[in-house]
Amino acid sequence: MTEAETVAQKQDVAEKGKENGQKEGAPYRSMEGTLIKLRGVKKTYHRGSEAVKVLDGLDLDIPDGSYEALMGPSGSGKTTLLNLIAGLDRPSSGSVEVAGERLDSLGEGALAKWRSRTIGFIFQSYNLIPVLTALENVELPLLLTNLSSSERKKRAETALRVVGLEGRLSHYPKQLSGGQEQRVAIARALVNDPKLFVADEPTGDLDRQSADEILALLEKLNKEFKKTIVMVTHDPAAAERATIIRRLNKGMLE
Numbered sequence: 001m002t003e004a005e006t007v008a009q010k011q012d013v014a015e016k017g018k019e020n021g022q023k024e025g026a027p028y029r030s031m032e033g034t035l036i037k038l039r040g041v042k043k044t045y046h047r048g049s050e051a052v053k054v055l056d057g058l059d060l061d062i063p064d065g066s067y068e069a070l071m072g073p074s075g076s077g078k079t080t081l082l083n084l085i086a087g088l089d090r091p092s093s094g095s096v097e098v099a100g101e102r103l104d105s106l107g108e109g110a111l112a113k114w115r116s117r118t119i120g121f122i123f124q125s126y127n128l129i130p131v132l133t134a135l136e137n138v139e140l141p142l143l144l145t146n147l148s149s150s151e152r153k154k155r156a157e158t159a160l161r162v163v164g165l166e167g168r169l170s171h172y173p174k175q176l177s178g179g180q181e182q183r184v185a186i187a188r189a190l191v192n193d194p195k196l197f198v199a200d201e202p203t204g205d206l207d208r209q210s211a212d213e214i215l216a217l218l219e220k221l222n223k224e225f226k227k228t229i230v231m232v233t234h235d236p237a238a239a240e241r242a243t244i245i246r247r248l249n250k251g252m253l254e
Contacts, residue, residue, distance in 0.1 A: 033063050033064040033065070034061050034062065034063055034064065035062055035063060035064040035065075035066070035098065035099055035195065035196065035228050036060065036061070036062035036085055036097070036098050036196075036228075036230070037060070037061055037062075037095075037096075037097040037098075038058055038059060038060040038061075038084070038085075038094065038095070038096050038097075039059055039094055039095045040057050040058075040059065040093065040094035040095065041055055041057070041058045041059075041060075041084065041091045041093075041094035041095070041096060042055055042056055042057055042058075042091060042092045042093045042094055043055040043077070043080055043084065043089070043091055043092050043251075044092045053251060054077045054080045054251055055077045055080060055081060055084075055091070055251045055252075056250070056251040056252055057094070057252075058077075058081070058094070058251065058252060058253060059253075060081075060246075060253065062228065062230065063228075064195075064228055065222070065226050065227075065228055066228055066229075066243060066244060067218070067219070067222040067228070067229045067231075067241075067242045067243045067244070068229065068230050068231065068242055068243065068244045068245075068246060069231050069232075069233055069238065069239035069241075069242035069244070069245045069246070070082065070230065070231065070232045070233070070246050070247075070248060071232075071233060071234070071236075071239055071245060071246070071247050071248070072247050072248035072249055073249065076248040076249050076250065076251070077248050077250075077251045078232045078248050079200055079232055081248065082198050082200055082230060082232050084096050084103075085098060085196075085198060085230060086115065086119050086121065086196075086198045087103045087106075087111050087114060087115045087118075087119065088115075090103070090104055091104055098118070098196065099118050099195050099196065101114055101118075116141065116144060116192065117192060117194070118194055118195050118196060119194050119196055119197075119198060120186075120189030120190055120192070120194040120196070120197040120198070120227075121189055121197075121198060122182075122185060122186055122189050122197060122198070122199040122200070122202045123185070123199075123200050123201075123202070124200060124201040124202065124204040124205055125205070126173070126178075126181040126182055126184070126185040127185065128173040128181055128184055128185060128188075129173075130172065130173050130174060131172070132172070133169065133170050133171060133172055134160060134165060134168050134169055134170070134171050134172075134173075134176070134184045134187075135153070135156050135157065135160065135169040135170065136156075137173070137184055137185075137188055138156040138159050138160055138184060138187045138188045138191050139152050139153065139155075139156040139191070140188065141188060141191055141192055142155060142156065142191060142192070145192075155191055156187070156191055157169065159187035159188070159190045159191040160184070160187045162187065162190060162225075163183040163184070163186050163187045163190070163217055164183065164217075165180060165183050165184065165187065168180060168184075177210065178205055178206050178207075178210055179206055179207075179209075179210030179211075179213055179214060182202065182203075182205075182206065182210075182214050183214070183217065186202075186214070186217060186218075186221075190221070194227070195227070195228060196227070196228045196229075196230070197218075197221065197227055197228070197229045197230070198229075198230050198231075199218065199229060199230070199231040199232070199233075200231075200232045201232060201233055201234065202214055202218070202231065202233075202238075203215060203233070203235060203238050204233075204234075204235075208237075211235070211237075211238065212237075215237075215238055215241045218231070218241065219241055222243075229242075
């Protein structure tokens with residue numbers, strides 16, 4: 001390949017990166033390793049006789065190993081899109097394929113099993129059980145597996161170590177700060193070693209310092225542990241930590 005052809009190829013790659021919402025200067029990842037693929041997705045809710053269109057024929061490709069932020073005004077369809085990707089909701093029409101599975105074709109039982117082994121959930125509200133310790137909260141998803149008690153405990157301890165809470169195993173949620181509670185929630189999401197993390201406003205209830213610590217942890221999960229992350233946020237500082245920022249407006253990607 002000549003030097004001119006090489007330069008032209010690099011320019012073409014950069015343009016494709018911009019088309020896919022990738023920030024300038026970030027390495028473009030091709031669609032060959034696509035983890036999430038949506039085609040013609042529509043979602044309509046019904047309020048009595050009124051039909052409310054939330055997503056309108058949306059197409060989306062997210063590469064394996066990507067860290068993406070979804071932004072947009074309230075009511076733009078961000079959380080609905082996240083729920084479709086996570087298998088918590090179904091499209092009115094169109095196809096949703098994640099980690100090789102057509103979610104719109106799975107029955108409820110198969111979908112629940114798929115979620116348990118594929119998705120790690122991180123929410124704005126930490127959803128910890130107050131009467132359980134940090135270790136017990138993290139271990140909770142493993143109770144649905146065939147792992148022994150000792151193996152469950154070992155995995156939960158490892159997950160808490162990853163998020164920097166190895167010294168808080170026996171603490172209850174009320175004994176932790178908001179940032180520490182969110183770290184426990186992330187450890188719980190991590191304990192099953194999912195391929196994909198979906199995060200809905202993960203820093204929404206935190207002060208700036210705690211939020212920055214959580215965002216640094218998400219970056220670590222993406223870069224060191226190669227986890228794909230799709231995050232809904234209204235916070236520009238949070239979105240800037242992602243590799244790709246996508247904006248929704250009136251049910252469509254801009």
